[in-house]
Amino acid sequence: xxxxxxxxxxxxxxxxxxxxxxxxxxxxxxxxxxxxxxxxxxxxxxxxxxxxxxxxxxxxxxxxxxxxxxxxxxxxxxxxxxxxxxxxxxxxxxxxxxxxxxxxxxxxxxxxxxxxxxxxxxxxxxxxxxxxxxxxxxxxxxxxxxxxxxxxxxxxxxxxxxxxxxxxxxxxxxxxxxxxxxxxxxxxxxxxxxxxxxxxxxxxxxxxxxxxxxxxxxxxxxxxxxxxxxxxxxxxxxxxxxxxxxxxxxxxxxxxxxxxxxxxxxxxxxxxxxxxxxxxxxxxxxxxxxxxxxxxxxxxxxxxxxxxxxxxxxxxxxxxxxxxxxxxxxxxxxxxxxxxxxxxxxxxxxxxxxxxxxxxxxxxxxxxxxxxxxxxxxxxxx
Numbered sequence: 001x002x003x004x005x006x007x008x009x010x011x012x013x014x015x016x017x018x019x020x021x022x023x024x025x026x027x028x029x030x031x032x033x034x035x036x037x038x039x040x041x042x043x044x045x046x047x048x049x050x051x052x053x054x055x056x057x058x059x060x061x062x063x064x065x066x067x068x069x070x071x072x073x074x075x076x077x078x079x080x081x082x083x084x085x086x087x088x089x090x091x092x093x094x095x096x097x098x099x100x101x102x103x104x105x106x107x108x109x110x111x112x113x114x115x116x117x118x119x120x121x122x123x124x125x126x127x128x129x130x131x132x133x134x135x136x137x138x139x140x141x142x143x144x145x146x147x148x149x150x151x152x153x154x155x156x157x158x159x160x161x162x163x164x165x166x167x168x169x170x171x172x173x174x175x176x177x178x179x180x181x182x183x184x185x186x187x188x189x190x191x192x193x194x195x196x197x198x199x200x201x202x203x204x205x206x207x208x209x210x211x212x213x214x215x216x217x218x219x220x221x222x223x224x225x226x227x228x229x230x231x232x233x234x235x236x237x238x239x240x241x242x243x244x245x246x247x248x249x250x251x252x253x254x255x256x257x258x259x260x261x262x263x264x265x266x267x268x269x270x271x272x273x274x275x276x277x278x279x280x281x282x283x284x285x286x287x288x289x290x291x292x293x294x295x296x297x298x299x300x301x302x303x304x305x306x307x308x309x310x311x312x313x314x315x316x317x318x319x320x321x322x323x324x325x326x327x328x329x330x331x332x333x334x335x336x337x338x339x340x341x342x343x344x345x346x347x348x349x350x351x352x353x354x355x356x357x358x359x360x361x362x363x364x365x366x367x368x369x370x371x372x373x374x375x376x377x378x379x380x381x382x
Contacts, residue, residue, distance in 0.1 A: 085145045085323055086119040092148045095134035095155060097127045101266045101347055105181050105311045106150045108343055112334040113327075121148075130220065131155040132166045139173035143316040145323040149174070151314045154222050157366040161374040162220040163381040170367060174314040176359040177324055178331045181349040182310035184284035185226050186268040186294065188277045193259045198281045198300035201260070205236035213239045214260035215249040220379050223249065225370060226262040226283070226307050228377040233305055253277055264309050265290050265348035283307040290348040310352060312359055328356055 092110050096102045106123050114121040126134040135155050141147035156170040168174075187198060193212075195201040205212050216223035219242045231238055241258050243249040246267045253261040254276055261268065265282065269290040272279035279294035283306055287296060297305035313331060315324065334340055335353035344351060354362075 086117050088146065090119055090121045090146050090148060092121055092123050092150060093134050093138050094123055094125045094150045095127060095131035095152065096125065098125050101183060101264065101349065102150055102152055102311055104347055105344065105349065108340055109180055109331065109334060112337065112340065113330055116330045130159055132159060132163065136167040138316060139168035141316050143318040145315065145319055147316060149314050151312050153310045153366060156363050158220065158222065158225060158370045158374065161371045162379055170363065173317055175317050175319050175324055176356045176363060177313040177315060177327045178354055178356065179310050179312040179352045179359050179362065180331065181344050182308040182352045183264045183266050183349045184282050184288060185262055185307045185309065186265055186272065186282050186291065187280040188253065188261050188268050188272060189280055190253050190256045190259055190277060192256045193278065196278055198297060198302060201280055202234050202236060205238060209237035210239055212260060213241050213258040214262060215241050215243055215252045215258040217246040217249050217263065218242055218244060222309050223263050225373050229307065229373050230305060232373065232376060233302060269348055288348060324356060
């Protein structure tokens with residue numbers, strides 16, 4: 001190849017080499033670089049670059065394989081956790097203090113669910129920020145089936161409209177399991193209120209717009225928005241007087257400091273039965289055994305005034321489907337137990353279990369419904 005590069009024949013080159021070997025010529029060594037040295041340098045660089053590229057490709061393949069293995073490991077771990085669930089204590093988060101209707105529902109189901117799953121279920125009360133604290137805690141929890149949430153209607157369907165800064169999304173942060181129980185509302189009047197029926201209330205409110213007052217358990221609560229929905233459906237104007245909780249709101253009604261109140265059957269039925277306040281209507285489709293003498297709103301001529309305060313079971317989004325299905329199966333079975341229905345019934349609550357899909361539809365429908373009420377009333381977070 002060198003002979004060809006320098007333009008001499010092969011035989012001549014051999015002869016020159018032999019002469020040099022025999023006679024050991026002392027001619028000075030030609031140190032000039034061949035003309036193709038640049039080409040050889042470029043070739044070497046290309047070869048080195050090729051080797052570097054191959055090393056990069058091998059590294060990339062190793063990394064890709066590691067990522068794939070890690071992903072597979074996560075999947076395997078998820079399946080493994082779902083297969084062995086539950087293997088330790090489960091937490092049920094309640095967004096209200098102990099002792100109320102929500103806490104009662106949670107503890108009734110927690111006891112029965114713990115028996116069915118053969119694991120302890122601990123009820124943790126995380127009240128505050130209009131139920132947002134509890135919701136945010138659950139939204140950030142691991143989706144492994146060991147954190148459950150008792151979600152009230154307002155947490156998923158009202159608060160997101162009022163407070164845009166909450167740290168959860170009612171649809172993306174949770175996976176529905178099943179509704180657990182619901183309780184209707186009562187429209188009640190104070191002892192000295194100038195009305196004794198729903199028809200009279202509508203008539204007087206139209207004759208004297210803005211004069212009649214109603215108390216609620218707080219701005220933006222279902223107690224408040226029930227009154228706003230009533231105003232919208234009847235074309236009346238009532239003055240809202242908010243309180244911090246149902247207890248002071250009911251006390252204001254008992255003391256004739258306000259004319260009306262919209263609150264749950266659990267809260268108001270005892271006072272109605274004792275004759276301390278006047279029950280004008282219940283917001284369920286049927287009369288309640290807790291207040292059998294109080295007509296439904298439909299009976300009183302207001303067909304669309306149906307309000308249910310429900311409590312449902314949700315889990316963090318991405319919880320394995322097998323765990324959700326197991327929870328749903330047990331919850332539905334528990335809801336059919338006579339002692340569970342009786343215990344809830346004494347609180348004015350009705351069992352309302354269903355499928356995760358049906359519960360999701362309820363959440364969406366109520367979210368849209370109360371969103372319109374919030375917008376029309378101009379309700380905003382303080």
